[in-house]
Each structure stands twice: as structure tokens, then as C-alpha cells.
Amino acid sequence: MIVQRLDWIDALKSILIIIVIWGHLIQYYSGETEFWENSIWEIIYSFHMPLFIFISGYFFKNKPNLIESLKTKAIQLLLPGLTCAIILYIKSSHLNNIQLIDIKHIFESACMNLWYLKTLFICLLGGYIFFRFKVVSIITFILFWLFIRSGLYDYIEINLIYTLFTAIGGGNGLFFLLPFFILGYCFHHYNVYIKIKKNIYLISFFFMWYILMQFFNGLDTIYFASPKWFSNNTLFYEEIIRTIYRDSVALFAILFLFILFKKYYNSAYTNLTINKVFEEIGKNTLGIYIFQYLIIEMNLFNLPFLKICQNPFICIIHSILITLIFNQAVKYIQIYKRFSTLLIGG
Template sequence: MKNRDNSFDFLKGFLIILVVVGHAIQLNYGENSWSNPVFNIIYTFHMPLFIFISGYFFQSSLKRNFKELILNKFERLLIPAIINSLIILLILLISNKFHDITIWQLYNVSKTYWYLICLFVLTIIYYAFFKGNTITKIIIIVAYISSLFFYNRIPVFLFVDCQIIRMFLIMGLGIIYSKYKNNIHHIFVDKILTKVITVFCIVIVITVTRYYYGTNMLNYPIYIRILDGITCSIIAYIILHKTSNICQKYTPKLDKHLIETGKISLGIYLIHVVIGRFITYFKIPLIPEHKIICSILLSLLLYITSVKIIKNIKNKKVKRYLLGG
């Protein structure tokens, strides 16, 4: 059995904290969240990088047969998403005293855990791609390219709101990176000139994108949004990987904490969203005149409360179905 690569747990730990911070800012700023520079930076890479990491570990899925894969991912990803969505729905019903619930509210609840739905679907698609014959591969490639051209006419829930199309390539890059890591490092990392040129080109792409399209990535055309997610994720991965090495050497306690956080990142993702929706639906007053301070305090509240809940759940079945682990 291979030793666990703690550097990826470090990455997941750091990223899930950014997810919590991003949601805390949303709770405070609402529709004006994109005016917050921290929010802008976080949302350029945090979820694409999570998908990239999932792609990196995709090879283990190919060791299962299709039925085993579906059952495993359904239990680990979709069941926790469904259960926590039902909890959110119950909170919504109670907050509205079981009346005046709109279709739009129900729809928003159904796509709460879009990331888990996205990961489930992408895992199946890539499993079919690698296990299937040449015709299967061609169909998947043609379908993806076609989806880019007809992006505004395809079913919204699965492919747009659950971001299947946006995340398809970044997961593929994670799979390629895992398979050819040594060769990629030899070309783009070990050689200083190549590394400098690569980073320079990525920075140019990121800068030009923001010059022409602004900072709100929701306004980007889909192909620009995909490219921006990939480039920002590459830069973030390089920085965070270096940060992991520095923390391991100079701040081992912080390193250990982020690694442990990474190991329960799925649970934190599931629980903190429930707490956030509780605050939203019951309209718990925040501090509008001190948004930055309130965002920091709310981030701490969401993070610490989620970790405490996870650590206090001892029953293995409850952990599996509620927290995905």
C-alpha cells in the first residue's frame, strides 16, 4: 500500500478554508460579493483546483468495474449531497413556516452541492472514456466540443449550474498530470527557462482576460472562463505546493493542521453550507457596516463549528452518509 501523499491533503485543507471564507463573504456582501478582491481571487481557482486534485487521483477509479464505481461514488458523493440538501430544505420550510415556497427556492436547494454532482458525472464520463473503445472516445470528445458551441441552449441544471462543461478539461488535466507527472516536471519545472516562460505566459493570459472581460468571471464567455480557471489553478497549485514545502519545514504545526483539515474537507464542505443556509433562511442579523470584520468572524464560526460537528460524530454509518467518509 502506497504512503498517503500529505501534500495533497495540505492543498485540500487550504482550499476548503478558502471555500468557507468565500461563502462567508457571500453571506455578508450578497450580490456585491464580486466587489470584494479576496472573493475575486478565491473564485478564480478554488473549485477548479479541487476538481484537478480529484482528476489526479482518478486512476484508482479505473481499478473498479462500472457497477462498483457507480455504487462507491453514489454512496460517497451523492448520498451525502442528497441528505444535506434535504436538511437544507427542511430549514427552508421551517423558516417559511411551511408555506410560500417558490420553485426557484426549491431549485436553488437542489443545486446546493453542485460540486459533488459535477464530480460524480465527470468520474463516470472519464471512466467511459478510458474504458471505452475508440468510438466511445470520439463521441465524448465531439459531445464536449459541441457543448461549447451550444452552451446557452443545453440543459441548465446538470451542465451549466453543476458546471460539468466548465470543469471537464481541468479534471482531464489532473488525470494527465498524474499519469505523466515526471515528464511534465522534467519539461516545465526542472528547466528554469521553460518554467519562467510558462509562468510568464500564464500571467499574461490572466492579465489580458481581466483587462478585456473584467473581474466578474460570471460574465466571461464559457471558453474564456474555462481557460481562466485552468491558468489560475496552475498558478495556485505552484504557489500552494511551494507553501506546503515551506510549512513542512518551518511551521510543522500549521502544516499538520492543514493536512488534518484536508482529510475532512468533504465533511467541512457539506456541514458549513448547511450552517450558512440556516443563517440565510432565518435572516440572522450580521454587521452590515463592518463587512470585512464580520466576514472574518463568520469564516471562523463556519469553520470551527463544522470541524467540531465532524469530530463529535462517532457513528461510522452517520459519518459515511452525512459526511461522505
């Protein structure tokens, strides 16, 4: 079945993947030892992944064939992590002693890389199961929530289980993104847009985001947060407030940007070349995300990013150019179906 795409969604996703690359260039190659204090990095990391998963939730639908759906999503979201782990293992081995493959190392690397894709897979899995076993799903989630929030996660001594939890950010990533996945689903399912599409709401969401961002800093992101809320009859109020604050910042940013694009991305101008380019990038964000992991985050080819990324504003120009190059690479790889499936999930 051919799925009709929405131009404004593809355009929004293209902007998101550009700022993902921008944020990673600042993080890894700005030359700043405390990159989390960079104001542009703070803005990017206040909303970019929550908005991505909100969009996934927005289009989530229960599928009649659970096994087939999970198989498709596993190939799309989990297989690239394994392929990337093998590629990086081969590189680190310098093609020496490849016959002595360290399966454990590859498995751990596959679990820990591309954490967002694993978290998205868990959200989709939870959604599919919820529609079939609502009570069991709710009880399971509550027990998992208590397990993580109580700090029992820290006492896991079984390496396999610890590695699997790490794959979703130790629970922190999942707890941060799952509410926005659910919100995206509800936003579409209950047609919330109709109720809040007036400009007064759009302006209000922007100002709330702007005001909250005045107090936001990089240390408020999940990368520096603890998933623990309570332990030994002690509540960690500071971490609870921090979580609520972080989620509120992301919420207002999502509502503003999502409504802005849905309302004002005019299809009458989609014949413009630049619009077509952005919409094409939006269709290939998964592949671009995987390419940027290998080439930017892991610097697979030892490229001199450090020399071009120390100015954050020049860095955005490089981010756009890199995105365009990666988009072409994705299009080229998609010609070879089997290789495309292994590397970028399809």
C-alpha cells in the first residue's frame, strides 16, 4: 500500500535532522570542553528528539499482524545498529585478526549505539502490545517505572541486562521520550490541532518556550540527569522538578513548531526547488541519522571536522551541506536493496 506523505511533515523533519547534525558538530568538534554551555546546543537539545518521537507517535497506528510489524520495525530500527557496530569493530581492528571476532563487544556496541532508534522501537512495541493487552501493559510499565525511579537499576550485576537497559538510555531516554510519543498519538487521534490552531495559542506556546529557555542549561538535559527519583524513603525533589521542567520546555517547543509548520507550510509553494530538496531530505532522515552517527559522531573516516566547526554560525552552513551530501548518499545506497536494508533499515 502506498502511503501518502505530508509535505509539511517532511519539511519539518528535514529541519530537525539538520539541527541534529548541527548539535553533534558543536558537541564533538567545537573545541569547547564544556559544550553543554553553548547556547545553540542548549536550544537544540531542549526539543529536537522529543519532536522527532512526537511525529512518530502522531502517525502511530495499531497493526493487525503484530509479528510482521515487529519484524519490519526491527529491521528498520535495530538492524542498522548491529551493522554500524560491525563496521566500527572492523575499523578498530585495522583489518587484523578479524577471524577472531569479539561477539560480546559487537553486541554491546550494537546495544549502546543509536540509542534513539532503540527507544523508538520500544515505544512502538509498547503501543502494539498496549492495544492487545492493556492491563498487562500498564502493570508492566508501572513496575518498570518503579524499578528505574527507585534506583534498583544501579544494582544490576548481570552484564546482558545492564547492556540492554543502557540501550534505551538507562531508562532515562525512554522516560523522557515516551510521553511525547503518547502525546503525538493523542494529538492526531483526538484531533487536538483543531482546538489549538488559533494564532493566540501559537504565540502563547512560543512565549512559554522562550520564557522557560531563559533558565534552561545543558545540565538540564537527560544526558546529565539521574533517572532516580526516590531511594530508602527519600524523595529527590530536585530531580523530580528538573524532569518536569525539562519536559515542559520540550512540550511548548513541540507545540509551537508542529503547529507552525502544519498551519503555515503552504503547499502552494512546494514546487520551489528548495522546498522539494527539504521534503526529500525529510523522507530520508533515518538514513541520514545513521550516516551522521558513523561519519560525525564516530568519525569513521577521520575527517577534519574540528577545523570547520569552531564557529557555531559557520557550523550551521556545514550542517546543511553535510545533510545534503548524506541525503545523496542515502539515495545512492537505496539502489542496492540488500545493502540498504543492512545499513539504513531499508
